Amino acid sequence: MPISDPPDDDGVRVFQASGRTPLSDVALDQLFRAARTYPAWLDIPVGDDTLRQIYDLMKWGPTSGNLCPARIVFVRSVAAKERLRPALSPGNVEKVMTAPATAIIAYDLKFYEKQPTLAPHNPGIRATFAASPALVEPTAFRNSSLQGAYFILAARALGLDCGPMSGFDNAKVDEEFFAAGKPSGAEDQEFIAAGHYKSNFLCNIGYGDPARMRPRQPRLAFGEVCSIL
Amino acid sequence: MPISDPPDDDGVRVFQASGRTPLSDVALDQLFRAARTYPAWLDIPVGDDTLRQIYDLMKWGPTSGNLCPARIVFVRSVAAKERLRPALSPGNVEKVMTAPATAIIAYDLKFYEKQPTLAPHNPGIRATFAASPALVEPTAFRNSSLQGAYFILAARALGLDCGPMSGFDNAKVDEEFFAAGKPSGAEDQEFIAAGHYKSNFLCNIGYGDPARMRPRQPRLAFGEVCSIL
Numbered sequence: 001m002p003i004s005d006p007p008d009d010d011g012v013r014v015f016q017a018s019g020r021t022p023l024s025d026v027a028l029d030q031l032f033r034a035a036r037t038y039p040a041w042l043d044i045p046v047g048d049d050t051l052r053q054i055y056d057l058m059k060w061g062p063t064s065g066n067l068c069p070a071r072i073v074f075v076r077s078v079a080a081k082e083r084l085r086p087a088l089s090p091g092n093v094e095k096v097m098t099a100p101a102t103a104i105i106a107y108d109l110k111f112y113e114k115q116p117t118l119a120p121h122n123p124g125i126r127a128t129f130a131a132s133p134a135l136v137e138p139t140a141f142r143n144s145s146l147q148g149a150y151f152i153l154a155a156r157a158l159g160l161d162c163g164p165m166s167g168f169d170n171a172k173v174d175e176e177f178f179a180a181g182k183p184s185g186a187e188d189q190e191f192i193a194a195g196h197y198k199s200n201f202l203c204n205i206g207y208g209d210p211a212r213m214r215p216r217q218p219r220l221a222f223g224e225v226c227s228i229l
Numbered sequence: 230m231p232i233s234d235p236p237d238d239d240g241v242r243v244f245q246a247s248g249r250t251p252l253s254d255v256a257l258d259q260l261f262r263a264a265r266t267y268p269a270w271l272d273i274p275v276g277d278d279t280l281r282q283i284y285d286l287m288k289w290g291p292t293s294g295n296l297c298p299a300r301i302v303f304v305r306s307v308a309a310k311e312r313l314r315p316a317l318s319p320g321n322v323e324k325v326m327t328a329p330a331t332a333i334i335a336y337d338l339k340f341y342e343k344q345p346t347l348a349p350h351n352p353g354i355r356a357t358f359a360a361s362p363a364l365v366e367p368t369a370f371r372n373s374s375l376q377g378a379y380f381i382l383a384a385r386a387l388g389l390d391c392g393p394m395s396g397f398d399n400a401k402v403d404e405e406f407f408a409a410g411k412p413s414g415a416e417d418q419e420f421i422a423a424g425h426y427k428s429n430f431l432c433n434i435g436y437g438d439p440a441r442m443r444p445r446q447p448r449l450a451f452g453e454v455c456s457i458l
Contacts, residue, residue, distance in 0.1 A: 020388030020389070020436060021388055022386065022387045022388045023252075023256050023259065023260075023386045023387075024256075027252050027253075027256050027386070028286060028386060030252065031252075031260075031286075031382070031386060032286040032287070032289040032290065032379075032383065032386075033286070033289055035289065037291045048457060051455065051457060052451055052455075055451050055454065055455055056451070057257060057260075057261040057262070058261070059448040059449065059454070060261040060262055060264065060448065061261065061378065061381070061382075062266045062381065062391070062393050064393075064394075064395040064396075064430075066446040068448060068449055068454070070454065071454055071455075072454060072455045072456075073455070073456050073458060074455065074456065074457045074458065075458050076457060076458065077458060079458075080458035083458075114449060114453070117447060117449065118446060118447060118448070118449065119446060138370075139395070141367075141370065141371065141374075142370065142374050142395070142429065142430065143374075145370075145371050145372075145374030145375055145378070146374055146375075146377060146378040146381075146393075147378075148375060148378075149290065149374070149375040149376075149377075149378030149379055149382075150261075150378055150382070152290070152291065152375075153260070153290075153378075153379070153382050154261065157251065157252045157256070157257060157260060157261075158251045158252075159249030159250050159251045160249070162291070164291050164293075164375075165293075166293040166368070166371070167293075200371065201293075201371065207249065217295040217347060217348060218346060218347060219288040219289065219297060219347070220288065220297055220343060220346060220347065222281055222284050222285070224343070225284065225288070225297070225299065225300055225301055226280065226281075226284055226300075226301045226302075226303065227301075227302050227303065228277060228280060228303045228305060229302060229303065229304055229305065229306060229308075229309035229312075
C-alpha cells in the first residue's frame, strides 16, 4: 500500500491516530535537549549495578542482522585508568582520570562467531562474513557506533551524564587492552581479547559537575541537514 | 581526583546521592525494552511536523567536535520511493515501499565546511580536516552512525517505530540521490547534493503493525560483551 503525501502540520493528529504517546518533556530534556557532554564530574562513584543497568538497556537497540558487534571495557579502577593514560590526547587526560568510569566502546571483528546465540535462524551469517573480510570492518564499525549511541542514551535515561571522546590513540588502546594473546584481565567474565577487538571511541560516565559546564554549541537548522522528497 | 573502586550493588544509593532520576519504566520500555524493529506498518502517515520534531531532538546528541556530519533525506512520496526501489535488497522492497517514510541517513564528506556555524571558537577544524583526507571518512562514518542511532531513539521517544536497514546498494543510492552536480530536489531547503554525500543506512519510520511482528531475537549476556577493570 503506497502512502500518499500527508498534509503538513499534522503531528498532533498522527500521534492521536496511532494511539502512541511521546515521552514527557522532562524525559525528552533528560535524553536530548538538556543533556550535555560533561568535562568534569561530581565525586559520586558508578557501581557495578549501574554499569549492568546501562548494558541491559542498550543491548536492545537494533543492529544489522542482530549482529551486536560492540564490546565494552569499563575502565574504573585507578590501575586501569593508568593503563589508559598514555593513549589519551593531552586535553582529555584530566577528563578521563577524574571520571568515575570510562567506557572503551569497541567492536569485535569476529562478531559473526556469536551467530549461534544471536541469529540461530540464520546460520548463513557466519559463513557470509567469514568469506567477506571487506564486509566485516564497516559492518562492525557502523553497528558498534550505533550501539555506542545507544549506550550514551541509556546512561542518560538512567540519570547519568556522558562525555564521549574520539581524542585518543586507538592503536595504543588496542595494544594495551586488546592485544593478541593477552587476556583482558576479566577471564572470569568470558571476555578474553585475542587481537580481534578494536576500539571505536571512549565515553566517560558519571554525574557531571554543572559548575564546570561550558556554553552549549549551536546545531544546524533542519533545512541544512534534512530534505523531504 | 582519582576515584577509588566503589562497592558493588550501589546503584540505588548512587542515584540518590546524585539527585538524578532514571526515566520511568514506561519510558525505558518505549525507548529500549519493548521497542522493536518493525517490518510492516499501520496506514498512518508521518507528516512534516513529525519529521522536524525528530530532527529537533536528535540534533542535540553529541558528536566529535560538534561536527554533526549526518545528512538526512526523508523519502516519503510515491515518486521518491520509486527512485529508491532499484537500490533495495529484495527482502527490503516491500518494507520500504509500504513504510510511511524512509530516511536515508547519510553523511557529508565536507562536514567541516560547517565549522563557522558549529564550532566558531575552533577555526582550526576546517583546515585540519581539509588537510587530512584519511581522517574525514572515519570521522564522518562514526559520527553519522551515532547520529543515526540518536535518530532512532528520538523517533521512538516521540512514539514512532523504526525499521533500520543496511540491506541496500549504497552506490546506487548515492548516485540517484547524491550524484555530483545534481540537485537533490530540495533547493528551497538549502540542501543541495554535490557529490560529497554518502549514504550510511536506511531507516523506515511510522507506526509498526503489531500483528506482523516477528519473535524477538536474543541478546548477549553482560559478561560476553562487557568487562569491568
